[in-house]
Structures are given as C-alpha cells and as structure tokens.
Amino acid sequence: MAVDLLSSSNASFVASGLVLAYLFKKYWDGRSHPPYPPGPPGLPVIGNLLDMPRTKFVMGFLEWGRQYGPVTWAVVPGRKFLILNSYEAISELLDKRGNNYINRPVGVMANKIVGTGFSTGRLQGDATWRKHRKFLRQALSMSTVKQEYSDLFVASATRYLQAILLSPGDFLPRLKRILGETITELTYGALEDENGTDYVTEHNENLNYTVKVAMGYLVDLFPLLRFVPAWFPGAQFQRDASKWRQHCIMVRKLMIDGVEKRMAAKEGRACYVSNILEDLQGQQATKEVDLREDVQAVHDSGFSFFQAGADTTETTVKNFLLAMSLYPDVQARARKEVDQFFTEGRSPDFESQDQMPYIEAVVLESLRWNPPLSFGIPHASREDDVYNGYFIPKGTSVIANQWQVSRDPSIYEDPSTFNPDRFIDNPNILDPRDFVFGFGRRICPGNALGYQLSWIFVVSILWGFEIKRPEGCPPLEHDADRFDFGLVNAPYPFPCDFIPRDDFAKSNAQ
Ligand code: HEM
Incomplete structure (x- = not known):
C-alpha cells in the first residue's frame, strides 16, 4: 500500500510540487523584505540540512563566519538560524535589543516529548520565566552568594583536596562528584532521601539525556514524526523519550518530596528551595493568596541549578587544572600570590579575595580560554528585525559563537595561549564574564555562584598541591588536541601528577 502511494510518477509529481513551492516562496520572501544575511546556499526543501555541523559545532560556525562574515543565515526544515560570529553583532542583537531576543527555540523532542520544557533555560520569555528569574535574582546575587554560600564552598574545596590526596588518579571524577554535591546541597539542603536515593546520581542521569536531547533530533526538524508510535521500526527516539520522561517525572518528585519532608521535620540545611518556600508560606500566613504558581516556579528554577551549573563550573575548574599542567610558569606565579595570604596554618577562604589580582586573572583566563558553553544556549526572536540591512524574521534561532569571541585576535592577542597577564593593568580588555x-x-x-565556586577551588588546589604534567605526555599545543567541542566544551580527559605541599600535608595530618 505504502509502495503504491509512492509510485514513481506520484513521487516525482510531489517532488516537483515541493520544488516549485520552495522557489515561489523564496522569490516572494525576497521581494517583501530586505535580504536575509549571507550563508551557505542550501538545497530546495531541505535547505542547509546537509551543511549544518554535526560535531564540533563551534568550529563549523567559525568557518561560516570566515566565509560569510559575522552574521550567517542558515535554514533547515521548520527552523531558521542566525549564527553570530562577532562580539559586536552579538552584543548589538542579544544585549541591546535583548527584549526582542528573549525567547528560546522550542525543541519538539525536549519540550513536547521528553517534557523538560519546565526548566528555566527552556522557558519562553513569559510570565512563568519572569517568576523564575525573580527568585533566582533574589538568591544568586553576588552579595547573597558571598554571605550564604562561602562556608559551603570552602568545605567543598577542602573535601576535594582530601579526595585528591587519597586517590590522585581519580581527580576528574572526584571533581565532578564534589561540585555536583555542592550544587545539590545548596539547592535542596541534602544529598539523599530517607531511603538513601542519591540525588547527585539521579541529577547526573537527568543531565545526560537533557544534553542528548538538546543536540537535536530528526523529530525537531519534522515535527509530525512525534506521532510515530514507539513500537514502529526505527522509532528508538520514542522509546528513549518515554524512559527519560518517566525518569524526569520521578526526579522532580523525589526532590520536591524531600524538601517538603525535611521542612516539615525541621531537618536539613537551609537551601535555595526551602528559603524561598518559607518566605512564601510567611506571605500566605498574612494574606489569602494563591501561591501555587510561585511554589512550582521555585521547584522548577531549583531543578535548573544542576542542569545549568554543574557541568559548566566543572569545566571551568578542569580548564584551570589543564592550564596549570601545561603552563608551569603561570602556576608558579599564581601560587606565589596564594602563599602571601595562606601560610602558617591558615587555609584558603574568601577573606582576602579582593587583594589577589593574579588569581582573579587566572579565573578569568580559565573562563576565556575555553568558554564552557561555547555557543551558549540559543535565543529566539519575538518579532521581525533588521540588522546591518539584513532581515531577521520572527522566530529565528540565534546562536552566539562564544568560542569565536574567545579566539578573536583583535580582542585577545595570541588567543590559544593561557595568559592571565592579559587581564592585569588592562582595564579596557573585554572581561570574559561579559560573554561566557x-x-x-x-x-x-548563576554567574556569581559559578565564579565564586571556581575561585575557591583554584586557590585551594594551588595551596594544596603542585600540579605536574606526567613525563612523556604530549604537549597539547593546539586547541583541537585540548578540548572536545561538545555541547559543553570540556577538555579531553588528561593526566596530572599532584605533589602535596607542606602546609596542606601538615593541616591534613592534624
Ligand atoms: C562557570 C559556570 C557557568 C557558566 C559558564 C554558565 C553559562 C551560562 C550560559 C552561557 C547561559 C545561557 C545564557 C544565554 O542564554 O544567553 C546560562 C544560562 C543559565 N545558567 Fe549558567 N553558567 C554557569 C553556572 C551556573 C550556575 C552555578 C547556575 C545555577 C546555580 C546557573 C544557572 C543558569 C540558568 C538557570 C540559566 C538559564 C537562564 C535563562 O534561560 O533565563 N549557571 N549559563
């Protein structure tokens, strides 16, 4: 039957119809507004489907920037892309015209099938999103982070030093675990429920499929595929989605139930979710208001902490560790500054943070050298726009290539070199926090939180250990040998020798 329907004469009739419709639309669009930005030419119907980078996305986007200039246009079925390859264009569109680029592209797989559209990073710029941002602003300002979370961060960094001492070969998995615990603890005030279900493990599993889903599926391009049943041959995405949807529902409930039980029993640490819920309960006690939407927004914005903050902070600290092993002179200079403050029994804390300019430069360079989300999270335009004479229609997905900014030699000289000095006595240089x-x-x-947590790990590691690249390891001179260019652009796994330093060894023996 299916074969009959697609007999060769029918198929060629349908194909010529589609090509004609495509050519007519292209002609009509071209007459009714300014031209689209330049970009790869593409094919009828499928547009640039075959041109889109499939791996190492930012490298593909960078190449388009070289060929077509700082704003590149590409289309695939059901989606229009604008790729920005200059800080000037990014900041003009996404910062200065930010109200128009406040939305996110809707992913069919993520939003409609797996059901992860509730998290802050996926919401449209609507009233629910504004509620999330209100709570997040309250809890994650620099002053709140310093006041509320510094002790937790110091304790986490100390735990990491001890973990390295115990099992130096596991320094990468231990980093992932301890940063995951830190973020979980500040969000939920605990690491497991009363049955011993481990929150970090469940969140990591959620993160794994969230990242897979964010990479895009065929169903994102051809939305009708979502009606293909799970048993249909080739519909593996439906079977995966069903498993992930169930898991996501389970983890959300696990987290909510846990906080509510601990609050009722007055147990557990104060944390993001419980602090705001208590405030809301206080409001409800004084006046009759329906706060159900607020309560949901607290839970859902809290759920975003791990999704958005765990891998990104981990990548920043990994960047630092890799750089220290490759640039021993930078390491020696940074340690000299640490040793001015943390000696004779005083272990790292935040007290002297403002007096350590070289460490600040090292943290900034760890962010710049390899921006963890090297093409950010795409924005989407709310209305038609025109930039430099080019037309950007409503609903365009806009990708800001942060990697390009980090490697722009007109902004950062010799950009692939890890060189914190570029930030010393150079107030006009672009602060990486303005784009990463x-x-x-x-x-x-979470920028203040990510920065502060990375800072204390940097200082503590420098204080605790000398870091060496093991003899005989290749020098990793090129970016392509250092970073994997995935959705989160992490350094490839790398070896390090850790030599404990005296003060840390003594404090640990006590
Ligand atoms: C060094 C660490 C971090 C880096 C490099 C980083 C980077 C980013 C980037 C590039 C975005 C997308 C912004 C945009 O759309 O223009 C983002 C969004 C977000 N980040 Fe972070 N992040 C870090 C840490 C954190 C932490 C620790 C948290 C929370 C505890 C967090 C929570 C979020 C949330 C909730 C969003 C979504 C915001 C929205 O869509 O309105 N991030 N982050």
Missing part, C-alpha cells in the same frame, strides 16, 4: 555567561535578558543567573 551569555547575553541580555537570558544572561546566566
């Missing part, structure tokens, strides 16, 4: 945390109305609300 994203842009405009969607800028990362």
Whole structure:
C-alpha cells in the first residue's frame, strides 16, 4: 500500500510540487523584505540540512563566519538560524535589543516529548520565566552568594583536596562528584532521601539525556514524526523519550518530596528551595493568596541549578587544572600570590579575595580560554528585525559563537595561549564574564555562584598541591588536541601528577 502511494510518477509529481513551492516562496520572501544575511546556499526543501555541523559545532560556525562574515543565515526544515560570529553583532542583537531576543527555540523532542520544557533555560520569555528569574535574582546575587554560600564552598574545596590526596588518579571524577554535591546541597539542603536515593546520581542521569536531547533530533526538524508510535521500526527516539520522561517525572518528585519532608521535620540545611518556600508560606500566613504558581516556579528554577551549573563550573575548574599542567610558569606565579595570604596554618577562604589580582586573572583566563558553553544556549526572536540591512524574521534561532569571541585576535592577542597577564593593568580588555555567561535578558543567573565556586577551588588546589604534567605526555599545543567541542566544551580527559605541599600535608595530618 505504502509502495503504491509512492509510485514513481506520484513521487516525482510531489517532488516537483515541493520544488516549485520552495522557489515561489523564496522569490516572494525576497521581494517583501530586505535580504536575509549571507550563508551557505542550501538545497530546495531541505535547505542547509546537509551543511549544518554535526560535531564540533563551534568550529563549523567559525568557518561560516570566515566565509560569510559575522552574521550567517542558515535554514533547515521548520527552523531558521542566525549564527553570530562577532562580539559586536552579538552584543548589538542579544544585549541591546535583548527584549526582542528573549525567547528560546522550542525543541519538539525536549519540550513536547521528553517534557523538560519546565526548566528555566527552556522557558519562553513569559510570565512563568519572569517568576523564575525573580527568585533566582533574589538568591544568586553576588552579595547573597558571598554571605550564604562561602562556608559551603570552602568545605567543598577542602573535601576535594582530601579526595585528591587519597586517590590522585581519580581527580576528574572526584571533581565532578564534589561540585555536583555542592550544587545539590545548596539547592535542596541534602544529598539523599530517607531511603538513601542519591540525588547527585539521579541529577547526573537527568543531565545526560537533557544534553542528548538538546543536540537535536530528526523529530525537531519534522515535527509530525512525534506521532510515530514507539513500537514502529526505527522509532528508538520514542522509546528513549518515554524512559527519560518517566525518569524526569520521578526526579522532580523525589526532590520536591524531600524538601517538603525535611521542612516539615525541621531537618536539613537551609537551601535555595526551602528559603524561598518559607518566605512564601510567611506571605500566605498574612494574606489569602494563591501561591501555587510561585511554589512550582521555585521547584522548577531549583531543578535548573544542576542542569545549568554543574557541568559548566566543572569545566571551568578542569580548564584551570589543564592550564596549570601545561603552563608551569603561570602556576608558579599564581601560587606565589596564594602563599602571601595562606601560610602558617591558615587555609584558603574568601577573606582576602579582593587583594589577589593574579588569581582573579587566572579565573578569568580559565573562563576565556575555553568558554564552557561555547555557543551558549540559543535565543529566539519575538518579532521581525533588521540588522546591518539584513532581515531577521520572527522566530529565528540565534546562536552566539562564544568560542569565536574567545579566539578573536583583535580582542585577545595570541588567543590559544593561557595568559592571565592579559587581564592585569588592562582595564579596557573585554572581561570574559561579559560573554561566557551569555547575553541580555537570558544572561546566566548563576554567574556569581559559578565564579565564586571556581575561585575557591583554584586557590585551594594551588595551596594544596603542585600540579605536574606526567613525563612523556604530549604537549597539547593546539586547541583541537585540548578540548572536545561538545555541547559543553570540556577538555579531553588528561593526566596530572599532584605533589602535596607542606602546609596542606601538615593541616591534613592534624
Ligand atoms: C562557570 C559556570 C557557568 C557558566 C559558564 C554558565 C553559562 C551560562 C550560559 C552561557 C547561559 C545561557 C545564557 C544565554 O542564554 O544567553 C546560562 C544560562 C543559565 N545558567 Fe549558567 N553558567 C554557569 C553556572 C551556573 C550556575 C552555578 C547556575 C545555577 C546555580 C546557573 C544557572 C543558569 C540558568 C538557570 C540559566 C538559564 C537562564 C535563562 O534561560 O533565563 N549557571 N549559563
């Protein structure tokens, strides 16, 4: 039957119809507004489907930037893309015209099938999103982070030093675990429920499929595929989605039930979710208001902490560790500054943070050298726009290539070299925090938290250990040998020798 329907004469009739419709639309669009930005030519119907980079996305986008200039246009079925390859264009569109680029592209697989559309990073710029951002602003400002979370961060960094001492070969998995615990603890005030279900493990599993889903599926391009039943041959995405949807529902419930039980029993640490829920309960006690939407927004914005904050902070600290092993002179200089403050029994804390300019430069360079989300999270336009004479229609997915900014030699000289000196006595240089945390109305609300947590890990590691690249390891001179260019651009796994330093060894023996 299916074969009959697609007999060769029918198929060629349908194909010529589609090509004609495509050519007519292209002609009509071209007459009714300014031209689209330049981009790869594409094919009828499928547009640039075959041109889109499939791996190492930012490298493909960078190449388009070289060929077509700082704004590149590409289309695939059902989606229009604008790729921005210059800080000037990014900041003009996403920062200055931020109200127009406040939305996110809707992923069929993520939003409609797996059901992860509730998290802050996926919401449209609507009333629910504004509620999330209000709570996040309250809890994650630099002053709140310093006041509320510094002790937790110091304790986590100390735990990491001890973990390295115990099992130096596991320094990468231990980093992932301890940063995951830190973020879980500050969000939920506990690491497991009363049955011993481990929150970090469940969140990591959620993160794994969230990242897979964000990479895009065929169903995102051809939305009708979502009606293909799970038993249909080739519909593996439906079977995966069903498993992930169930898991996501389970983890959300696990987290909510846990906080509510601990609050009722007055147990557990104060944390993001419980602090705001208590405030809301206080409001409800004084006046009759329906706060159900607020309560949901607290839970859902809290759920975003791990999704958005765990891998990104981990990548920043990994960047630092890799750089220390490759640039021993930078390491020696950074340690000299640490040793001015933390000696004779005083272990790292935040007290002297403002007096350590070289460490600040090292943390900034760890962010710049390899921006963890190297093409951010795409924004989407609310209305038609025109930039430099080019037309950007409503609903365009806009990708800001942060990697390009980090490697722009007109901004950063010799950009592949890890060189914190570029930030010393150079007030006019672009601060990496102005692009690695994203842009405009969607800028990362966890930027102070990510920065402070990375800072204490950097100082503590320098204080505790000398870091060496083991003899005989290749020098990793090129970016392509250092970073994997995935959705989160992490350094490839790398070896390090850790030599304990005296003060740490003594404090640990006590
Ligand atoms: C060094 C660490 C971090 C980096 C590099 C980073 C980077 C980013 C970037 C590039 C975005 C997209 C912004 C845009 O759309 O323009 C983002 C969004 C977000 N980040 Fe972070 N982030 C970090 C840490 C954190 C932490 C620790 C948290 C929370 C505890 C967090 C929570 C979020 C949330 C909730 C969003 C979504 C915001 C929205 O869509 O409105 N991030 N982050």
